[in-house]
Amino acid sequence: MAELPVLITREEVMRLLRYTDLIPKLESALALFSKRSGAELVQPLRTIVPLQKHNGFLGLMPAYIAHEDILAAKMVSFYQRDPDSVLPAHQATVLLFDPERGNVKAVMDGTAITEMRTAAVSAISTKLLKPCRQEVLCILGSGLQAVSHYQVFTQMFSFTQVRVWSRRRERAEQFARAVAGPVTMCSSVKEAVEGADVIVTVTMAKEPVLQGEWVKPGAHVAAVGACRPDWRELDDVLMRDAVVYVDSREGASTESGDIILSGASVFAEIGEVINGTKPALCEKTTVFKSLGMGIQDAVAAKLVFEQWKSQL
Ligand SMILES: NC(=O)C1=CN([C@@H]2O[C@H](COP(=O)(O)OP(=O)(O)OC[C@H]3O[C@@H](n4cnc5c(N)ncnc54)[C@H](O)[C@@H]3O)[C@@H](O)[C@H]2O)C=CC1
Numbered sequence: 600m601a602e603l604p605v606l607i608t609r610e611e612v613m614r615l616l617r618y619t620d621l622i623p624k625l626e627s628a629l630a631l632f633s634k635r636s637g638a639e640l641v642q643p644l645r646t647i648v649p650l651q652k653h654n655g656f657l658g659l660m661p662a663y664i665a666h667e668d669i670l671a672a673k674m675v676s677f678y679q680r681d682p683d684s685v686l687p688a689h690q691a692t693v694l695l696f697d698p699e700r701g702n703v704k705a706v707m708d709g710t711a712i713t714e715m716r717t718a719a720v721s722a723i724s725t726k727l728l729k730p731c732r733q734e735v736l737c738i739l740g741s742g743l744q745a746v747s748h749y750q751v752f753t754q755m756f757s758f759t760q761v762r763v764w765s766r767r768r769e770r771a772e773q774f775a776r777a778v779a780g781p782v783t784m785c786s787s788v789k790e791a792v793e794g795a796d797v798i799v800t801v802t803m804a805k806e807p808v809l810q811g812e813w814v815k816p817g818a819h820v821a822a823v824g825a826c827r828p829d830w831r832e833l834d835d836v837l838m839r840d841a842v843v844y845v846d847s848r849e850g851a852s853t854e855s856g857d858i859i860l861s862g863a864s865v866f867a868e869i870g871e872v873i874n875g876t877k878p879a880l881c882e883k884t885t886v887f888k889s890l891g892m893g894i895q896d897a898v899a900a901k902l903v904f905e906q907w908k909s910q911l
C-alpha cells in the first residue's frame with residue numbers, strides 16, 4: 600500500500616519555495632518545452648470547464664517531465680468577482696505524483712505556487728527582453744499577482760521607481776501596505792505607464808486597460824491577465840506595434856484574447872529565446888503574453904516537496 604499523501608499548506612509553500620531555486624528550474628522547463636521533444640515533456644493544453652452559473656472556470660493542468668521524473672496536476676478555479684466580493688478570485692491545488700507507482704505523494708496549496716511561478720516567469724521574460732535600462736516598473740492591478748510580481752521584480756532588478764495603478768485607490772493603498780518597499784500610487788493608467796521601462800498587467804479586465812499609444816517605445820510588457828479567448832488587457836495598437844513573445848504558442852492561440860482578437864502574430868516562445876533559436880529583440884517594444892503552464896507548477900511543486908522532505 601502506498602503511503603498517504605502529505606498535505607502542504609499555503610504558509611508552508613510560501614516558506615519553502617524560493618525564487619532563487621525556482622527561476623533556474625523554470626528556465627530549464629521553458630527551454631525543454633520549446634524543443635517539443637515528445638515523451639520527454641508532456642503537457643496537454645489546459646482543459647477548461649466553464650462554470651457559467653457562477654461566472655467562473657475550472658482549469659485542469661497536468662504535466663510530466665521525464666528526465667526529472669516529475670508528474671503533477673494543478674486544478675485551479677478562477678472567477679470574475681464583483682469588486683466588493685470577499686471571495687478569492689483564484690484557488691488552486693497541486694497534486695504531486697510518484698510517476699513510477701502512480702500514487703499521490705503530496706497535495707499542496709497551488710495558490711502560492713501560481714502566484715510565485717507566474718511572477719518568476721514574467722521576471723525571466725524581463726531579464727531576457729529588457730536586460731538594461733530597467734528604471735521604472737509599472738504594475739497595473741493590485742491583487743495577489745501584483746504583490747508576487749513586486750516581490751520578484753524588486754528582488755531581481757534595481758528599479759528606481761515602482762508605480763501601481765488600481766481601479767480603486769484603496770486597493771492600491773492596501774497593495775502598498777502589503778509590500779516591503781516604496782510604491783508610487785497613480786490615479787490613471789496613462790500616468791502610471793508613461794515613461795515606464797517595464798509594465799506588468801495583472802488585472803481581471805475583460806476589455807483593454809493598456810493602450811499602445813501610452814507605452815514608451817522599447818518598453819517591455821509582461822501581460823499576465825486576460826486568459827480567456829474573449830478577454831483583453833492590451834489594445835490593438837500595442838499588439839500590432841510590439842514584438843509578441845508567449846509561453847506556449849498552442850496556449851496563446853487557444854486562450855489569449857489579446858492575440859486572437861487583435862490578429863497579432865507570435866514572434867517566439869520565451870523558451871526559444873532561452874534555447875537561442877529565436878532572438879531577444881531588446882531594442883523593440885516587446886509583449887510577453889503569459890497564460891501559465893502545468894510544467895511551471897510541476898517544477899515548483901517538486902521544489903516544495905524536496906524542501907519539505909529535507910526538514911524531516
Ligand atoms: N498567466 C498566468 O499564468 C496567470 C494569470 N493569472 C491572471 O492574472 C490576473 C491577476 O490575478 P490575481 O492577482 O490573482 O487576481 P486578483 O483578483 O487578486 O487581482 C485582480 C486585480 O485586477 C483588478 N481588476 C479586476 N477587474 C478589472 C477591470 N475590469 N479593469 C481593471 N482592473 C481590474 C482588481 O481590482 C485587482 O487589482 C488575472 O487575470 C488572472 O486570471 C493568474 C494566475 C496565473
Ligand SMILES: O=C(O)C1=NCCCC1
Binds near residue numbers: 658677713890891892
Ligand atoms: O496558469 C494558471 O494557473 C492560470 N492561468 C490563467 C488564469 C487562471 C490560472
